[in-house]
Amino acid sequence: MDFTAGRLAVTILTLLSLTFSAMAARDLAETFPSTPPAVPASIQVPRYQLVHTVFAKGHQFYQFNGSAWLQFNATAKLYDIQNHEVGSHFYLPKRDALGGQPTWQSLPSKGVPYFSSVTCRPVSSVVVDKASISWVLLETTRSEGDRKYFGEVALVQRYETKGGLAPTSKQARAGAIRKSRYTSFYSFYVNSSSDFQHH
Ligand SMILES: *[C@@H]1O[C@H](CO)[C@@H](O)[C@H](O)[C@H]1NC(C)=O
Ligand SMILES: *[C@@H]1O[C@H](CO)[C@@H](O)[C@H](O)[C@H]1NC(C)=O
Ligand SMILES: *[C@@H]1O[C@H](CO)[C@@H](O)[C@H](O)[C@H]1NC(C)=O
Secondary structure, X not given: OHHHHHHHXXXXXXXXXXXXXXXXXXXXXXXXXXXXXXXXXXXXOOOXXXXXXXXXXXXXXXXXXXXXXXXXXXXXXXXXXXXXXXXXXXXXXXXXXXXXXXXXXXXXXXXXXXXXXXXXXXXEEEXXXXXXXXXXXXXEEEEEEOOOOOOOEEEEEEEEEEEOOOOOOOOOOOOOEEEEEEEEEEEEEEEOOOOXXXX
């Protein structure tokens, strides 16, 4: 019974995401946030220089520990304002030495010629919409690769989130995993002292 319900849920999710893709392609440019993005004071980035904003579409992953759903991963595709896929978001299998785990990677592609990545740990977060995951400020623990993309990023903001919340049902076996569809924007900042040139 669980299996059938699961299949149905997956089918519905797939249909929703197909519908969403068609809408996103048309509307993405119009929904891209202002520069700098309007966010609550607790996650603002006053002293840094904004270098990229991307739209993310993917899933937050939760595991049930017997009493609570704990978020342990996220995967998403990243799109620029022209709706070109420019990279991906995921969690490293384990936290790095400085506690970083969420990672953003640029794709060697037309939009982004070289590989780069940045790994962060959260600094502060704020719930803006109770039906969606929080808005978050994260700081870099590790970055590498092309300095024109993520290579010199110092801070990341997640904001304008939609969805991604943990399941509400406690009717699950310990160890069960569920994914929850979400979208958000991510903005990437370098230190203002950097000699980074924005293109
Ligand atoms: C499950 O996670 C919650 C929230 O972190 C914690 O309070 C609880 O002790 C955990 N339960 C088990 C069985 O680990
Ligand atoms: C998150 O999912 C990605 C894609 O499946 C995987 O490469 C990564 O190792 C996962 N991270 C964790 C912490 O499960
Ligand atoms: C940005 O500046 C802060 C404070 O000066 C420093 O701790 C951090 O390592 C810098 N980050 C990068 C990616 O250069």
